[in-house]
Amino acid sequence: MSDTRFRGRLFGPGLPGSGAPATGRWSDGGSLQVAEEGAAGRLLQADHPAVDAAGFNASSLRISWQGEDGAYAFIIEAESERTICCAAAPAAANRHLAEAAGVTTRLERRFRFGAVLLGLILILPLFGIGLFLGNSDRVADWVVKRISTEHEAQLGELILAQTRLQMKVVDRGPAVEAISAIGSRLTTGSVHRYRWFVADRPDINAFAAPGGVVVVYSGLIRTAGSAEELAGVLTHEIAHAELRHTLRGVIKSLGLHALAALVIGDVSGSVFAETATRLTELRFSRDAEREADAEGLRRLVAAHIDPAGMIGFYEKLAAEQRLSPPAILSTHPATGERLESLRQEVSLQKGKWQPLPVDIQSIKNSFK
Ligand SMILES: [Zn+2]
Known part of the structure; x- marks a missing residue:
């Protein structure tokens, strides 16, 4: 079991709609343990979790699985935590993680390009006036x-x-x-x-x-x-x-x-x-x-x-x-x-x- 922990939010049955803060860690076999934070927090185990990119602009990592009482998802938003999670993942989970991380990076890059484009559109009238004037x-x-x-x-x-x-x-x-x-x-x-x-x-x-x-x-x-x-x-x-x-x-x-x-x-x-x-x-x-x-x-x-x-x-x-x-x-x-x-x-x-x-x-x- 890896000792490296990473933080995110846990969603699922009995949890608030906005999720609950939780800490995850990988086992050597590729299963994920998620501990809900707080004294009464539950400890969940996901044996074959699915990993994909989620959130606005696909900037988060979503690890989801089917529990006994319903569907759960552990969502990691912070880039630093995503990095820790990917680095600590065992080989079994790594391929899916790398794929998801790749999607995240590609979409983030596209987003940056979009931001540049937006700036261009905002500034275009001013530039046009400049060209017009002189x-x-x-x-x-x-x-x-x-x-x-x-x-x-x-x-x-x-x-x-x-x-x-x-x-x-x-x-x-x-x-x-x-x-x-x-x-x-x-x-x-x-x-x-x-x-x-x-x-x-x-x-x-x-x-x-x-x-x-x-x-x-x-x-x-x-x-x-x-x-x-x-x-x-x-x-x-x-x-x-x-x-x-x-x-x-x-x-x-x-x-x-x-x-x-x-x-x-x-x-x-x-x-x-x-x-x-x-x-x-x-x-x-x-x-x-x-x-x-x-x-x-x-x-x-x-x-x-x-x-x-x-x-x-x-x-x-x-x-x-x-x-x-x-x-x-x-x-x-x-x-x-x-x-x-x-x-x-x-x-x-x-x-x-x-x-x-x-x-x-x-x-x-x-x-x-
Ligand atoms: Zn000179």
Whole structure:
């Protein structure tokens, strides 16, 4: 007899219409013992119970049997109790349970999809008005303003999970420590809880997902000539995230699906499955690039990091571009004009720079 007990409600002859609280446990042979709670509670035994999904949206598990005095059902509603019940079930009862649990999961999934659809229908008139009034940019701005920091963080989590499926992402080791040491100085006072990752990829690329998830490709670290150059790229990516450019890009790219799901607060739907792929394909506008350069530079100066590194890295990218365009330039369009105005801005900075305590060469060696 398994000692694991699970709680539910017992229905049957002599019991209230709303059922009575009871505890169940499986015997090794596949029969179920149900003890009605309370001092006068009865103890029932079901030798060959039937198991199926029941309740609104089939979200409960129903174990029913024919007793001597009538039909009984033990209904388990709470998901945690259902899990305990399924885990403790002996092999004889397990197949039916697995079938019933499968029905429950399928229907719950369908219900979630229905909820997303409902959100879509509710929000459709507003979206229509937006489209009517102007263009999708205006609609994207409208949505971005209404997304909470928590939802932004949830979206970041999803993008991270997707990225992990696509590439090897590490969250510890010398490279991550260095990125984290530099990045923390650039994100002081942010509303987001930043987390730093390194992807094992040869391309020169990096991105900051909404909500504080920053991924730097090892190919980019290999290209950086100093910790200050690394800081120059990081600050630009952080600026895009802090200015919500990335969030806006994701919203525009996902369109209506994201709108519905985010407004109803469900970002777990499959509509986000492709977000990570799209994130690395997002192309920022020239205005967004200029804004990110300015905000990035402001953050560098505030952190007392020499902004000459930013110029140094951009020059390297420009040189690389002549051979083959680095991936990062396809999402962040670089122009000669941008580099020139940044040079002027940097030359005006008269801060006192503190060297970054990061040995870039030893980080590069750690990749081998
Ligand atoms: Zn950019």
